[in-house]
Amino acid sequence: MIEIKPHQPTKKESAVLVALIYRNQGDHEVNEHIEELKELARTSGADSVKVFTQKQNVPDHRTYVGSGKYQDIKEFVEENKIDTVIFNDDLSPAQVRNLEQGLKCKILDRSLLILNIFSMRAKTAQAKTQVELAQYEYLLPRLTRMWTHLSKQKGGIGMRGPGETELETDRRIVRDKISLLKKKLEKIEKQNLTQRKNRDRMVRVALVGYTNVGKSTIMRLLSKEKVLAENKLFATVDSTVRKIVYEGFPFLLTDTVGFIRKLPTTLIESFKSTLNEVRESDVLLHVIDLSNPNYEEQMETVDKTLVEIGAGDKKVIRVFNKVDAYNPDLEDNPFDEGSPMSLGDLKKSYLNGSMAVFISATQKINIEELRSVLLDEVKDFHYSIFPNYLPSGA
Ligand SMILES: Nc1nc2c(ncn2[C@@H]2O[C@H](COP(=O)(O)OP(=O)(O)OP(=O)(O)O)[C@@H](O)[C@H]2O)c(=O)[nH]1
Ligand SMILES: [Mg+2]
Known part of the structure; x- marks a missing residue:
């Protein structure tokens, strides 16, 4: 069954950060972006042990970074038994699949990190529902066999997904869940609107x-x-x-x-x-x-x-x-x-x-x-x- 819940690990997970440096980005700006990504990772409970960067204008459609850099990352991840690799941009479902198959560890992108932090922080029913909806919407196009399989095995930061055989059923469950959450939100919003109208x-x-x-x-x-x-x-x-x-x-x-x-x-x-x-x-x-x-x-x-x-x-x-x-x-x-x-x-x-x-x-x-x-x-x-x-x- 699909389960989305905030994750605050008791033990720090080790993470490697990967960022592309695009044209027009000065070193100063790049450093700031990486510091921010580190901070996001830290807030989520991960310890960033190394940062890989590569100057490249468009992400590689298979592995985000080019093949040379990819090999470097793979070696480092294997040697140091890294739990998670975090990418500074959003990954396509295909990239996630390739990276997980190749690196054999958990793959996260920037959006997933932010979503996780939001779900840790949300307190009111409205905020909780909003974050949950955002997580399911993000998850839906990314429900793939490898991804869900590995996330289930590894657990930890991010979201836990369905087992392999349940994939199709789970896609349907996610869609149902999304429409349910939308209805719930509409109801909360209606109540809020009445409250706001009643305010002077x-x-x-x-x-x-x-x-x-x-x-x-x-x-x-x-x-x-x-x-x-x-x-x-x-x-x-x-x-x-x-x-x-x-x-x-x-x-x-x-x-x-x-x-x-x-x-x-x-x-x-x-x-x-x-x-x-x-x-x-x-x-x-x-x-x-x-x-x-x-x-x-x-x-x-x-x-x-x-x-x-x-x-x-x-x-x-x-x-x-x-x-x-x-x-x-x-x-x-x-x-x-x-x-x-x-x-x-x-x-x-x-x-x-x-x-x-x-x-x-x-x-x-x-x-x-x-x-x-x-x-x-x-x-x-x-x-x-x-x-x-x-x-x-x-
Ligand atoms: N040095 C300094 N620190 C400040 C000042 N104002 C706020 N801070 C610190 O900045 C940090 C963030 O402050 P918050 O008020 O939580 O910031 P926020 O904008 O509400 O942050 P989010 O809710 O996370 O978006 C805290 O550690 C504050 O103590 C200031 O005038 N000077
Ligand atoms: Mg605040």
């Missing part, structure tokens, strides 16, 4: 941003309530809503799931209703982690994802967080053109025209400015809903 019309603000940038920390700061904030990827999977009143102006603040590059499409698809919170917001606080040397690329990923989910036209306040840990030297490397920007220059370049605030949520730097910029926006929207509003207690 209020200005709505959503915290969005890359994973681990400090959204929950800011939520906690602004609402003075306890919200889980942790130094791990996707600490928040369920969205939380708090009502806040500033100077007599009430609004709802939502903390949402973080984005990441190459977020699995099945996941975006099934998280649509959670992302409704973002789509239905009046103002977005786009949080950016300035201590991450790759923050500009992360910012672009978030902007792109916002467009993808139909929230590209929202009023956005850019919140540059972690100024306490900003280190311009990190940007300074032989592969990057141009010189590193001081925090002052950086501020100048962003404060021109767009709405931006530079803060530290943990060191409580500039929080009053964030509050006041946010309050201005909340007021505007509030008066557009209630033109004759008189704030009480202001």
Whole structure:
């Protein structure tokens, strides 16, 4: 029988990471991507013992990497009794089959890792159902004999699949399961919609941003309530809503799931209703982690994802967080053109025209400015809903 459940192994599994380096990718960017993949693996419970990279513009349709590199990986996996090989891009069903047959160990791709972390983190019925749906959708085209056989033998991170003889039956079971989960989600969404309709019309603000940038920390700061904030990827999977009143102006603040590059499409698809919170917001606080040397690329990923989910036209306040840990030297490397920007220059370049605030949520730097910029926006929207509003207690 097919069983999908989050897996948090008690003993660390050993993993090898494999990434292709595409044209136009500088070494700096490649390193960041590999660090992120390592972090995803670590969060899932795997210990990355080696990284293989190859410069190649298109993945090999059989084995992802070219045949020479493939042999190197095979030797290493055999010699070191590696449990899992993790690929930085999504693999086709055929690639998974070939790699499993050849390397004789568990094969995971980036999407599977992210799906696994989401399923470890989901708490509400809605989030759980959404992740499960995304997992089954991802699994369906990949239900193959070898894959399911090996995953069953090996267990561990990822998903356990059906036995060999049950393959066809299991395809049908997966399809049935998918339609069942969709129905369940529809029902939950209907309930949520009624709840939202019953709420008074209020200005709505959503915290969005890359994973681990400090959204929950800011939520906690602004609402003075306890919200889980942790130094791990996707600490928040369920969205939380708090009502806040500033100077007599009430609004709802939502903390949402973080984005990441190459977020699995099945996941975006099934998280649509959670992302409704973002789509239905009046103002977005786009949080950016300035201590991450790759923050500009992360910012672009978030902007792109916002467009993808139909929230590209929202009023956005850019919140540059972690100024306490900003280190311009990190940007300074032989592969990057141009010189590193001081925090002052950086501020100048962003404060021109767009709405931006530079803060530290943990060191409580500039929080009053964030509050006041946010309050201005909340007021505007509030008066557009209630033109004759008189704030009480202001
Ligand atoms: N140095 C520094 N660290 C911060 C700051 N704000 C948040 N952090 C840390 O960054 C880590 C992630 O914070 P979270 O608030 O959980 O981030 P998030 O965006 O909600 O993350 P996900 O829910 O995983 O997407 C935590 O370890 C925080 O303590 C800051 O201003 N400066
Ligand atoms: Mg969070």
